[in-house]
Amino acid sequence: MANLKKDALEQLRAQVEAAFAAARADALWAMDLEALAVLVEGHELGRNHSGWANPYPKDDPRSLLLENQFAYYHDRARFKALLASRQTGKDFTSEGEAVEDCQARAGTDWMVGAPSERQALDSLDQAKLWADAWELYVEDFKVEREGNTSQHLLKSAEIIFSNRARIRAVPGKPDTVRGRSSNVLLTEFDFFENPAATWRAILPSITNPLRGGVKKVRIVTTPNGTGSAMHRIWTKKDSARMAWSRHLWTIYHAVLMGLPVDVAQLREAMDDPDGFAQEFLCRWLDGSSVLLPYDLIALAESAEATEAWIDVTGSGRTHPVFLGIDFGRTNDPTVCWSLQRIGDILWTREVLVLENVATPQQEQVLRDRISAANRVCFDYTGPGIGLGDYLVARHGQWKPEAHLFGKVELCQFSTKFKREIFPRLRRKFEAPTRLRVPISTAVREDLHQMQQVITNGEYNYWSPRTREGHSDRCTALALAVRAADMPVFSLPPKAFGDRRGTRAGARRNRSVEA
Template sequence: MSATVPDSPIIHFLPYQKAWIADQSRFKIGMFTRRGGKTFGSCGEIVDDCIKAEIDRRKVRWTILSRSEGTAKEALEDALKPMTRAYYAVVSGLARQGQPRFVEDEFHVPAHAKEMRQGGQTFLVDVPEARYRTQEVHFPGGSRVVALSASPDAARGFGGNLLLDEFAFHADSRRIWGSAYPVAARGGHRIRVISTPNGKGNKFYELMTAEKEGRIWSRHHIDIYEAVRQGLDVNVDELRAGMADQDAWAQEFELAWLDEASSWLDYDLISACESNSAGIPEHYMGGLCFVGVDIAARNDLFVIWVLELVGEVLVTREIIARKRINFAEQDRLLDEVMKRYRVVRCRMDQTGMGEKPVEDAKRRHGEDRVEGVLFTPAAKLDMATTLKESMQDRKTRIPAGDPVLRADLHSVKSQVGLTGIRRLVADRDSDGHADRFWAQALAVLAGSDGAFVVPRVDVIERRGMNFFGAGGGERRWTDRAPVDLGDDADDRWRHEVWS
């Protein structure tokens, strides 16, 4: 901690946060437990540096690259804003120089051609324009902090000191690093990298573990037990019980590097498909929907997963998960989903006690829309493969920031038996392990076939947000006469819907 601001009731840092702030190494990386306040401590260093610059009549610049627009805004609202105001409240003389301003702005990247190399060949790829919302703090003396979602464009577009927040969860972390490092390293700027682990397939893992970088990087490591020992006020037993997954607990809180070799969906792949716009029913645009239903048995979860087709991407609109509900309640929940969304196909788990729910759903909603799937080993492998390929192609979006969902999707393992036949296994315990996985797999499978009939609905008009985000704005959808779109459903629907 610098001498600028004494520890006070207004600004309280835990010992490991103070150690992070006091460490003024040029290259610094920290692996911190979830819920440990790593972003708060890192923003403490940034604000402290800006305050010192204000007092010394200097200018400094910091760029924070977060995993999403939402987390960038959280950094501003939960850390940068209150901390800046607190510093101005306790440091005498600062207010006479003026007050800092908190600004929401936009960073625009025009359309351009990008050179790509593949297989010894070089070719140009057209890159559409993009807009990124920024959260900024402007100090009266000219210092500035800019927080925005991470991308190679953003990494190249901003100079000064750099903080990569939750870097292990950045999509395409290696390209972001390749763009950010040269810009930040130029001119002697400082680089800070913080995150919890997210498997071994990302740049954060390489930076945190590579021996040759050990002489360059100052490394900090605070797991949940050390954080609690130093004063973090959380109940470890409650956190562990709430996580309901030993692997996820080991990674998120004990900072273990999980072996992803047997995981069907590794954490890197799961993170790459996460979106802050997914999983919110109010963002439904009125498009065609595909539904997967995992029938509950005993203490398992009953799960309905709703996907909306947006362009060529299947976007999660709603996940309904209920434990210990009867068949009548399951039927009611499915009926409500079929009414709320333009469901063109619903795939249901027909295994065991699923026979009657599937039969009843076909009677209520039509055999052309509802189909049962028997969970044979071959069928499960086919569904899981379809889901994995959709995620690898970035054709699926799932809700961001849900550790229970991430643990469920990660829980399915691939094993090869003595006969050489591959099978998928998961611990199906009372916490609903893998029920969400199979509901999503059923929904993606429902959306993978080309031919379907658009259901007839009343003519309505509604507004929805632009899922792709970078362009901003709204799009208007008006339902028209239903038609059989056949094999070219995706393209014809896209031409009809978007105006």
């Protein structure tokens, strides 16, 4: 019986080696994007183009690996760099390799660095799934934060397995990656706040072979422009002493190797040729950087800033109130951010999030808040146009160049407009900070997600869509800051009746905030 089991394992090992060799030798790797695109057009979704098959039995979690994932997973090089399209399972594959290493080597340490707290914790969730499949018992789970509540910034989260192996996840910053010797996995490395400084800080962690053996390094990312950290790794010539094993997964490779994704539908939904080229075809275009780094957000965080406000309707009687409303309906939530000016500080009083709420119900919720505010900036783009028209009819429009001195400014999100509001928002966070925001993981992660993107020498602002939204809170805050920075010549709500829009009515009812 023992011999039969041994023979079966040897047979599987031989099959895995053959499958790995076949995956690495697949002719698709040598094709250019144009040739791959032609193949994708007539490809049956979910099928492997070359006929490659995963040799693992169905009860083995590695049986889930597609051909491109299998080739990366079984590459045992010390230094591996994976340049991959979005949504191709790069975290799933990378965490699987780390967990298998933890199972095979008791006491092994891995550190996972990610651009944000959310991504760091998501990586640990992937590790837990693999551990469960491997029947590797999680003995302890530890979380360390900058403060004493669950809303403070994450310093580290750690899984400790029953065999003393560990996987620690941290936001990818120089001060959080320093620490004990460990294997390293950096996911979405190009989108760290400061990849170069983080790499310098992390390098000592992999240099000591006396503790846990020779350390592995895995750098995984979607490209973020020429000159980025990954671009330098990808294009730098290897030396006799230092060589990277490089893997490339475009969306074309992933689909032809079994990923059931409709590329044409994806391209049409994105409606951004440059963005699609970089995010899914892994082309090196121009770069992006985080608009609001964690350290900058921390300057404005205060326990006295709040996400919920009880006295909404009476709020503006003592100190002026300003609203920014980023409208959403199905894909993204509507966010109404309320700021109150006390002295020279703008305090966050409410961050109202409305998810999957019908437009008439949204108007009912927002009505009293708008009435109590001194100025409102509203997202008048796409689906927000209809509600915006209704709001200015009820509360008056602020458009001084058209001699309209109501309360609501309708804001269309052109490139020019985004270049006005987002740099202004960043300046509010910079010292001396004149803005206060809540100590909240949801708020912090949303603010941190916004990127300044450089394309062909022109800059714009963009945020990846996550399950929480599309930096909707950040956009609403930028609108609220704009509202607060504008001069206030507003008509009280009761003035909008028969005289609405007339010059005489405006003269008699105009109120001026000094």
